[in-house]
Every structure is written in C-alpha cells, then in structure tokens.
Amino acid sequence: MDHRALKILVVEDELLIGMDLVMLLEDWGYIASGPHPTPKAALAAIEEDGPDLAILDVNLGNGHTSIPIAEHLASLGIPFIFLTGYSSISDKKFEAFDVRPRLRKPVSENSLRRALSDLPEELHP
Numbered sequence: 001m002d003h004r005a006l007k008i009l010v011v012e013d014e015l016l017i018g019m020d021l022v023m024l025l026e027d028w029g030y031i032a033s034g035p036h037p038t039p040k041a042a043l044a045a046i047e048e049d050g051p052d053l054a055i056l057d058v059n060l061g062n063g064h065t066s067i068p069i070a071e072h073l074a075s076l077g078i079p080f081i082f083l084t085g086y087s088s089i090s091d092k093k094f095e096a097f098d099v100r101p102r103l104r105k106p107v108s109e110n111s112l113r114r115a116l117s118d119l120p121e122e123l124h125p
Helices: 015-027 039-049 067-076 092-097 109-117
Strands: 007-011 031-036 053-057 080-084 102-104
Touching: 007 015, 007 039, 015 031, 015 053, 031 039, 039 053, 039 067, 053 067, 067 080, 102 109
Parallel strands: 007 031, 007 053, 053 080, 080 102
Antiparallel strands: none
C-alpha cells in the first residue's frame, strides 16, 4: 500500500494543535481526517472514513478520554498512536494499551515520523 493513500484519523480536542497536526500529515502526503474533538465525533468518523491508522490525544477534556476510541480501533485491528501532555497516564483503563506507542506533547516532527514509520509493515510501501 502506498503511504500517500493512507488515511489517518486525528483525535484532538485542542483545535489549533489538531489543525497543525492535520496540516503536517497532509504536507507529508497522508489523507488526514479531523481533528475530531470528542469520542462521539471520532467514533462516527471511524465508521464513515475507515481510517488506516489513528493519532489519539489521551485527554479530550470535559472528563472524556480516548479509551472508547482506542478500544474500537483495537477491535477493528487499526493501529494507533497516543499523544499526551502528561508524563504518565494514571488511568488504569489505559494499562490495556501499554504496548501502543505514546508520544509526549508537544510532539516533534521527528518523533511523529519515527512513530509512524514504526507502525506495522503493511502500512508502508
């Protein structure tokens, strides 16, 4: 599969951060969906857009997290990367996803590129 055809779901509740991430991914040749600020919006976009992978902000504000999104993506076999502004995630529900890549915000372009290149081989040309 050509990476330029990959669809990446972006889940981020901070609009400016989300838009910057979407623009960066599009500059790299990906098709970016989002930013989706809530679990409800993200879950609807998964059904509508059928992403190849996702980038999920851990904390989505107003007491929401990306746990339901991560669970749904995992059930579909869609890889994802967590983004967090925290040094550690204390929510026990995230322990099930300890093996998933996590990047610290603000994320550098090099860190994001490296995380994307470390995703499953079938997502690369």
